[in-house]
Amino acid sequence: MSKYQLRPVGDRALTVEFENEISRAVNQKVRALDHLLTEKKLRGVEELVPTYRSLLIRYDPLTVSFEQLERYIERAVSKASALQLPKAIVTEIPVLYEGEYGLDLEEIAQLKNKTVEEIIRIHSQSDYYIYMLGFSPGHPYTARFENPFSFRRRSTPRVKIPGGSIVVQLALSDIIPFDQPCGWNIIGTTPLLACDYRQENPFLLRAGQWIRHVPIDKSEFMEIKRQVELGEYKPRTYEKEA
């Protein structure tokens, strides 16, 4: 049975905290509890927000009390440890790694004494796991577990980088959904939108899924971009093998 702490967050929310570390094992506990509570739809539970090592639960205290939730969560955590979660989904993110679309590629390669091709191969050969979304709508917090590789930070952040930029820092890779300032290195650009409000489900990614970066060339980039702008593009997804 997983160890956890339950803490009130004001009078209409609480957080279930597992071990104080960022790891796939701990995040799986969050995922399992999130999955169970989402399926069960307990009356009074209004919203669930999975993060690295905790699950935030917004609830209506006029419908369900904190004590009732405490008991419910105790049973749920116990059940969740035995839960077989559905296979995770990998979403392919096409990336154009060149020229102005991969502004910092050469610099990254130089810093690591590698060629640009090697950097592209390193970045695209492994899946990145999505721990959670946040910071801005659709924005993933990711990490990779195989073939560890650390990308250096920039010494000076940029005031604005375009939405669609793929940025890297340390062991992380991010898709920037909208124009914003950023201190990470731009390794490539994707024609996909991490957040497209025109879609019924605007969000490309979800916590618990994986990302696979796939190198494409300029003409493929323009074609996919055209489809994305028309709202017609369907990203390629598949189940991740354990």
Add this chain to the structure above:
Amino acid sequence: MAELIIETPGMLTTVQDLGRFGSARFGMSPSGPMDSVSFRIANILVGNDPKDSALEATILGPTVRFTDDGLIAVTGADMAPKLNSRPCPRYQAVPVRSGDILQLGAITSGARTYVAFSGGIDVPLMMGSRATAVQNKVGGFEGRRLMAGDRLSLGKPAYLPADTDPRHLPLPAPYANEAIFRVVPGPQEDAFTEAGRKTFYGSTYTVSTESNRMGCRLEGSVIEHAGDGNIISDGIVAGCIQVPGSGQPIVLLQECQTVGGYAKIATVISADLSRLGQCKAGDRITFQAVTLAEAQQAYREQERVILALEERFNHSWAESFVRRIGRRLAGKTI
């Protein structure tokens, strides 16, 4: 189709409804009114559905013109509203005629004023809500604050039987420049030293000018962390008070980011969130710890008051019957 024409927009006027909930796991904060109690009262006074949208005006209000007859209510902070250059009653349902001009001025106390229009504001739903997310540039009217020349469609006014007494409520007292906010300690109160916690509960903080719908930055005595003040990023709700390395607290509000990595020393209780929405730069704030039970009791009582108002104005037996007939006559489904 009735329209509202924005002649001057005021400082920050947006279309809001109760909020865009359900997508925090995707990084989408709810937005919605900063003072939801005043917002809800405005809607009740004009016979609206609780889900209808209305305007939130900030510090300096807009001037608007009506193309059709209707019914409005102005609540929240006092912006000395004028209808056709004559004082317009607040906390009252006020009939307006085609061509009328409503002018809101600068607040004399508080920060935000709500204007509800019977029938609501007809802007497209975005993910189930009409609330404007100013920071994320989405929802409401074109995802932004209103500008001069904007034309907003209004829904058909609810049919309300003629009252011998206009629908009105006693005016609340003006908002003081200082306030005490009740909080539930945590979730990361143990990330602070005992001295740090004492400072937090024993000091008066001033609202800085760098405050907005995302959060209220406070200035005052530095709050001491036990460690470096960083936590593994976790979920946040409006009312959470995070304390970054600087030791200066930030009270997070309706457009705050959904996750964050600074320790949260306490969370403002739901019943006090609306008062928080009336704070502005220069206001002085202190915090008082209460138990979870006390906080939930305060919430229960506040809800009871609002629901009683809803009952009183919009759900009495006879009125309910007449309203249903009225809505049918106005072409709405029952």
